[in-house]
Amino acid sequence: xxxxxxxxxxxxxxxxxxxxxxxxxxxxxxxxxxxxxxxxxxxxxxxxxxxxxxxxxxxxxxxxxxxxxxxxxxxxxxxxxxxxxxxxxxxxxxxxxxxxxxxxxxxxxxxxxxxxxxxxxxxxxxxxxxxxxxxxxxxxxxxxxxxxxxxxxxxxxxxxxxxxxxxxxxxxxxxxxxxxxxxxxxxxxxxxxxxxxxxxxxxxxxxxxxxxxxxxxxxxxxxxxxxxxxxxxxxxxxxxxxxxxxxxxxxxxxxxxxxxxxxxxxxxxxxxxxxxxxxxxxxxxxxxxxxxxxxxxxxxxxxxxxxxxxxxxxxxxxxxxxxxxxxxxxxxxxxxxxxxxxxxxxxxxxxxxxxxxxxxxxxxxxxxxxxxxxxxxxxxxxxxxxxxxxxxxxxxxxxxxxxxxxxxxxxxxxxxxxxxxxxxx
Numbered sequence: 001x002x003x004x005x006x007x008x009x010x011x012x013x014x015x016x017x018x019x020x021x022x023x024x025x026x027x028x029x030x031x032x033x034x035x036x037x038x039x040x041x042x043x044x045x046x047x048x049x050x051x052x053x054x055x056x057x058x059x060x061x062x063x064x065x066x067x068x069x070x071x072x073x074x075x076x077x078x079x080x081x082x083x084x085x086x087x088x089x090x091x092x093x094x095x096x097x098x099x100x101x102x103x104x105x106x107x108x109x110x111x112x113x114x115x116x117x118x119x120x121x122x123x124x125x126x127x128x129x130x131x132x133x134x135x136x137x138x139x140x141x142x143x144x145x146x147x148x149x150x151x152x153x154x155x156x157x158x159x160x161x162x163x164x165x166x167x168x169x170x171x172x173x174x175x176x177x178x179x180x181x182x183x184x185x186x187x188x189x190x191x192x193x194x195x196x197x198x199x200x201x202x203x204x205x206x207x208x209x210x211x212x213x214x215x216x217x218x219x220x221x222x223x224x225x226x227x228x229x230x231x232x233x234x235x236x237x238x239x240x241x242x243x244x245x246x247x248x249x250x251x252x253x254x255x256x257x258x259x260x261x262x263x264x265x266x267x268x269x270x271x272x273x274x275x276x277x278x279x280x281x282x283x284x285x286x287x288x289x290x291x292x293x294x295x296x297x298x299x300x301x302x303x304x305x306x307x308x309x310x311x312x313x314x315x316x317x318x319x320x321x322x323x324x325x326x327x328x329x330x331x332x333x334x335x336x337x338x339x340x341x342x343x344x345x346x347x348x349x350x351x352x353x354x355x356x357x358x359x360x361x362x363x364x365x366x367x368x369x370x371x372x373x374x375x376x377x378x379x380x381x382x383x384x385x386x387x388x389x390x391x392x393x394x395x396x397x398x399x400x401x402x403x404x405x406x407x408x409x410x411x412x413x414x415x416x417x418x419x420x421x422x423x424x425x
Contacts, residue, residue: 022061025079025086026118030054031147032268033075033117033126034261037095038110044099046128046141049112049261052153057118058170058216058271063422064088064118070318070340071290072096074129074137075115079122080144086124087117091291092318094248094256100329101249112261120147135337161270164195164217170271174211174316174423177272178219179263181295182240182280185223194278194298195219201305205398205406207413207420208309214424218270229255229281241266242277244295246285251327253285255295263293273423274315276308288314306402313399317419319412320344322383322392322400335389342415343399344384345391355393355411369395377410 034049064087066074071090079086095111098104115126124145129137167173178198183191199217203209225239233247242263248254257263257277267275277295279286284303286296288311296307313319320333320341333339338349350356350365359365359377367378374395383392383400392400394409408416 021086022064022118025121026057027121028057029119030057030116030268031119031145031152032114032264033143033145034112034114034264035128035141036110037093037113038108039095039099040108041099041104043108044130044140048143050153051145051149051151052268053119053155054116054268055155056170056268056271058173058175058273059118060423060425061118061171062425066090068317068419068422069137070342072131072340074131075117076127076129077117077120078125078127079120080125081122086120089115089117089291090318091115092289093292094258094260094289097289097329097332098249100332103249112259114261114264116264120145122147131340133337135340155268157269158222159266159269160221162192162195162219162221164219165199166216166218167213168216170216172424173214173216174420175216175218175271175273177267177270177275178217179242179266179275179277180220180222180224180280181242181244181277182224182227182229182238184225184227187227187280188221188223190280191219191221191278194280197304198276198278198298198308202308202312204305205309206408207417208312211417211420214420216271218272220266220269222266224280227280229279229283231283242295244277244279246283248287249327249329253283254287254327255279255285255297256287256289257293257295260292274312276312276315286311288312290314290316290318303402306398306406309408310398310402313408313412313416317342317415319399319415320384322397324382324385324387327385329385333384333386333390339384339390343393343397343409343411345379346389347379347391350379354414358410358414366391 032052036047038045066088072092074090077087128141132138180191203212222241224241230238230245244257246255248256275293278298281297282299288294294311294315335346365379379391384390393411396405397409
């Protein structure tokens with residue numbers, strides 16, 4: 001009995017120590033580090049732009065250090081006086097995707113980017129890392145942060161917000177902020193309906209529906225000058241709140257936003273873990289980038305809900321696309337490297353994947369795409385936009401062709417559940 005009491009007391013003390021570590025180093029608000037990410041296919045540079053204070057912090061106050069190491073980029077916050085790492089997160093960027101295109105072979109380009117973290121109480125150092133050819137991380141940039149500097153820009157509220165769904169304390173929830181793209185000042189009701197529809201559709205799919213009470217959704221009303229969205233391939237150009245466009249990298253259905261800092265300025269009006277943009281169009285398409293943002297058409301007549309959860313799979317934990325073709329990338333997944341994405345493998349180092357431990361011992365690797373294995377977990381060739389050399393966990397999944405599937409495979413579901421736990425516990 002005494003032993004049990006001692007164990008419980010130790011656990012409580014440990015939990016208390018973890019909870020106190022946030023207050024030791026951070027205020028309950030957000031700091032944003034804006035920078036320019038530039039280069040070409042073989043070079044990569046970072047240039048400091050500004051520091052901004054944001055009024056809300058929605059992240060976990062317990063899980064401050066990234067243990068997953070997902071993403072092509074990573075940043076760390078270091079307490080200067082102690083040298084201790086006090087916060088870190090992996091992420092991806094549109095710039096890194098652009099580096100794999102033919103255009104990046106011919107020219108250099110710059111993208112405005114941003115990372116955010118709890119507001120430090122003391123002098124800290126931000127370190128930016130990029131993944132190398134061996135799939136490790138190389139330090140690329142450092143900057144010393146004085147949190148008391150009068151050059152840290154203060155938040156100036158500009159837009160109204162409204163709740164779509166609230167279930168509890170943001171620090172113990174997955175918080176989504178919805179942003180309007182291409183809704184004019186007279187279309188607020190249409191945007192509000194789109195937000196309600198987003199929530200209804202999103203929670204139809206597992207494992208989100210089982211975790212509904214661990215999510216909050218809030219929206220920011222930021223009207224655009226014009227109705228509709230920019231579609232360069234159709235010579236349609238609009239003045240909109242986020243500046244999104246289709247035909248990213250000459251891919252018709254790929255809708256993205258180049259100026260992430262502008263998007264952050266809108267999102268800052270609400271507490272959030274993830275930014276999702278609802279685009280005022282029926283045109284099929286969207287995009288999702290890990291710990292960056294998600295965007296998709298809000299008014300497609302048939303596939304809207306599936307697109308929401310597919311793109312959120314990219315946004316929340318970097319799930320890889322499991323389909324073949326449809327992009328302008330060159331060797332997005334080199335077959336001599338093991339992808340960091342939890343649902344893709346090149347079999348270079350499959351033993352490191354949680355996925356392998358989920359397989360039946362009798363399942364062949366690779367697994368033939370036959371009726372015998374139609375609904376089973378395996379290692380099926382074809383994924384990551386190519387037919388050969390990249391493998392996926394199941395023949396059909398919502399990260400594959402969404403017209404053929406209504407569910408995530410068990411590998412994707414486990415990865416999503418693990419991330420929900422990380423953010424809410």
